[in-house]
Amino acid sequence: MSNELTDAIVNMHEEEALGLVKRMLDAGTAPTQVLEQAKEGMTELGRRFECEEAFIPELIMGGEIMRGISEELKPHLKGSGAGEKRGTVVIGTVKGDIHDIGKDIVVMMLDINGYEVHDLGIDVPQETFVEAIKEHKPEVVGLSGLLTLAFDSMKGTVDAISAAGLRDQVKIMVGGAPADQQVQDYTGSDGWGSDVTAALKLADAWTAGEAR
Amino acid sequence: MTATGEELYQQREQRFNDIVALKKPDHVPVIAHTIHYFADKVKGFSQREAGYNHKQHYDAIKDVTVEFGWEFVPTNALFAADGYQALGTTQLRWPGGDLPDDVGFQFVEDEYMLAEEYDEFLADPNGFTLTKIFPRIASNLAGFGQVPIPPLFWMANTYYLLNVGGAILGAPPLRKAIESLLAMSDAVGAYFAADAANAQEMAALGYPRTWGAPIVCAFDMVSDMFRSLRGSTLDMYRYPDKLLATIDLMQQAQIGLARMVMQITGNPRVFIPMHRGAGGFMSDEQFEKFYWPTFKGLVLAIIEAGGVPCPLFEGDYTPRLKYLAELPPGKVASHFDKVDRKKFKEILGDKMCFWGNIAPSVLCTGTPQQVKDDVKELIDLFGDTGTLILDCGLGVPDEAKPENMLALREAADEYGVF
Numbered sequence: 001m002s003n004e005l006t007d008a009i010v011n012m013h014e015e016e017a018l019g020l021v022k023r024m025l026d027a028g029t030a031p032t033q034v035l036e037q038a039k040e041g042m043t044e045l046g047r048r049f050e051c052e053e054a055f056i057p058e059l060i061m062g063g064e065i066m067r068g069i070s071e072e073l074k075p076h077l078k079g080s081g082a083g084e085k086r087g088t089v090v091i092g093t094v095k096g097d098i099h100d101i102g103k104d105i106v107v108m109m110l111d112i113n114g115y116e117v118h119d120l121g122i123d124v125p126q127e128t129f130v131e132a133i134k135e136h137k138p139e140v141v142g143l144s145g146l147l148t149l150a151f152d153s154m155k156g157t158v159d160a161i162s163a164a165g166l167r168d169q170v171k172i173m174v175g176g177a178p179a180d181q182q183v184q185d186y187t188g189s190d191g192w193g194s195d196v197t198a199a200l201k202l203a204d205a206w207t208a209g210e211a212r
Numbered sequence: 213m214t215a216t217g218e219e220l221y222q223q224r225e226q227r228f229n230d231i232v233a234l235k236k237p238d239h240v241p242v243i244a245h246t247i248h249y250f251a252d253k254v255k256g257f258s259q260r261e262a263g264y265n266h267k268q269h270y271d272a273i274k275d276v277t278v279e280f281g282w283e284f285v286p287t288n289a290l291f292a293a294d295g296y297q298a299l300g301t302t303q304l305r306w307p308g309g310d311l312p313d314d315v316g317f318q319f320v321e322d323e324y325m326l327a328e329e330y331d332e333f334l335a336d337p338n339g340f341t342l343t344k345i346f347p348r349i350a351s352n353l354a355g356f357g358q359v360p361i362p363p364l365f366w367m368a369n370t371y372y373l374l375n376v377g378g379a380i381l382g383a384p385p386l387r388k389a390i391e392s393l394l395a396m397s398d399a400v401g402a403y404f405a406a407d408a409a410n411a412q413e414m415a416a417l418g419y420p421r422t423w424g425a426p427i428v429c430a431f432d433m434v435s436d437m438f439r440s441l442r443g444s445t446l447d448m449y450r451y452p453d454k455l456l457a458t459i460d461l462m463q464q465a466q467i468g469l470a471r472m473v474m475q476i477t478g479n480p481r482v483f484i485p486m487h488r489g490a491g492g493f494m495s496d497e498q499f500e501k502f503y504w505p506t507f508k509g510l511v512l513a514i515i516e517a518g519g520v521p522c523p524l525f526e527g528d529y530t531p532r533l534k535y536l537a538e539l540p541p542g543k544v545a546s547h548f549d550k551v552d553r554k555k556f557k558e559i560l561g562d563k564m565c566f567w568g569n570i571a572p573s574v575l576c577t578g579t580p581q582q583v584k585d586d587v588k589e590l591i592d593l594f595g596d597t598g599t600l601i602l603d604c605g606l607g608v609p610d611e612a613k614p615e616n617m618l619a620l621r622e623a624a625d626e627y628g629v630f
Contacts, residue, residue, distance in 0.1 A: 012449055014449065014450075052492075052531075054495075055492055055493060055494050055495050055498070056441075056445065056492055056493050056494070057445040057448055057449075057493075057494055057495075057498060058495075060441070060442055060445040060446065061445065061446060061448075061449050064446055096312075096315045097318075098305065098318050098320070099318070101321065101441050101442075147316070147318070147610075148572050148573075148576050148609040148610060148611045148612075149315065149316065149610065149611055151573065151576050151577055151611065152611065177526075177527060178571075178572050178573055179573075180571060180573050182571065182573040182574055182577060182578055182582075183573045183577065186573070186577035195492055
């Protein structure tokens with residue numbers, strides 16, 4: 001479905017998108033509807049990223065436009081409640097690794113796609129993942145890392161989740177530039193990805209049938 | 213008769229140069245491009261020790277180079293931790309700083325220059341670097357931002373140099389910053405001495421060093437060091453002209469630096485770490501506008517100065533192979549992290565040698581047999597021309613299993629003798 005706001009986001013027209021949001025609100029459009037149209041723009045960018053028609057700059061710029069729109073909508077959305085969530089994800093960069101660029105892009109796109117995301121940050125000890133799983137009861141756990149030291153940290157985290165008796169309750173993905181099938185096998189996780197599309201696909205597949 | 217160190221050195225240089233020039237060598241060499249902590253880990257030294265005990269670190273590199281059968285000594289990409297410490301560096305975190313002893317140093321990417329500061333930087337890059345960037349990357353250099361320092365040409369005569377310069381230099385924050393720079397220089401001096409001794413010792417044993425110094429492509433310099441991935445990306449849409457003007461300025465700097473380091477190190481091989489031009493990181497249109505022209509210009513400038521550009525393509529550069537075909541054939545030692553090796557062969561097989569591409573995951577967590585299988589696949593693919601150099605995708609991974617690194621060498625001997 002195409003509309004002006006969606007198009008403005010997809011075409012990276014930041015000022016036009018923000019102007020449209022103001023005009024729509026002034027004209028009495030429901031803020032939830034504005035948000036839906038804006039999210040459609042990001043979903044379309046995600047689709048284009050997957051088929052290599054859009055790239056990281058479009059996702060970052062799209063995310064920036066979304067941030068501006070969310071700020072504009074915030075006062076109007078109070079009490080209206082968020083839509084149904086698609087699933088819950090606990091994610092973080094594993095112990096020893098302080099890189100967050102890739103993880104942050106994944107977090108942004110999961111959030112826009114309707115997931116409740118608990119981002120534990122960088123250099124996250126395995127116990128923190130275990131505690132967060134107990135607290136938030138996610139369907140999906142994302143372990144991110146850029147350095148080769150992350151392989152053992154990821155494996156240790158998966159082992160700790162198993163030792164805590166939580167392994168059957170979650171699906172675990174490992175991600176980052178060096179991730180591949182080898183890393184999935186080594187860590188005993190359920191999936192791997194080196195870009196945001198892979199993370200979304202795995203999360204979608206693992207939460208299929210859940211409320212959306 | 214066994215070859216002397218000098219003869220081995222010449223043979224190895226010649227073999228490398230032949231491969232770059234697309235001539236078939238007698239065998240496929242194993243050349244680790246870059247090293248961080250692998251040697252220290254093999255020897256049981258901590259990452260912290262590696263950063264501070266320079267001689268121990270370089271001796272470890274010497275030992276693993278010989279033990280694992282590398283034909284060059286990999287350039288050490290670990291800098292002096294006592295240098296970071298003297299500056300109170302905040303742009304990097306390191307063991308001995310606030311990282312644990314067994315974790316390697318890591319770069320902290322941030323917006324060290326804000327979007328609204330482009331004009332100020334472009335108008336006076338030196339002044340901006342001194343008073344804005346230095347305080348942001350190192351806490352002990354804060355004084356350069358705290359004491360009002362006038363443009364230097366205001367003091368371009370004895371009277372004002374004494375009256376203004378003399379007065380400013382007495383300010384304690386400025387004194388501390390200057391003393392920190394001198395302390396850094398002392399620390400780095402000891403590191404350079406160990407580095408030079410290692411180069412000399414390895415050369416005598418017959419091992420050339422892979423590269424002399426890293427030179428960063430102009431877009432990456434802006435994105436990695438000044439504006440961050442997020443900032444530089446937003447600038448493509450919001451301030452494209454300012455971004456391009458800064459890229460132009462960086463290009464002059466990088467070409468100047470490339471010539472300078474070739475002279476200082478006496479090493480013709482210039483390492484270019486390639487970051488944000490990888491597939492997925494920008495569209496072809498953006499690549500053509502913001503990345504490719506300065507990368508190509510840098511490569512050509514290095515070749516013109518008699519050097520060998522050694523770009524290490526981090527990430528997946530498969531979508532960019534078509535551009536690399538524009539570079540002069542037989543002049544570039546291209547090293548790949550993740551790339552479709554068959555596509556490379558198809559598009560660039562007769563234009564450029566192929567170095568690297570063995571997955572870090574396999575070397576760190578796989579078996580010797582997996583390593584051998586991968587080496588065999590590479591040699592099967594490139595054996596007809598022999599324009600292949602074996603290495604991991606990103607130099608030696610710190611966590612590589614020693615038995616896998618030995619398997620790499622063994623597989624080269626088994627499959628790669630022509």
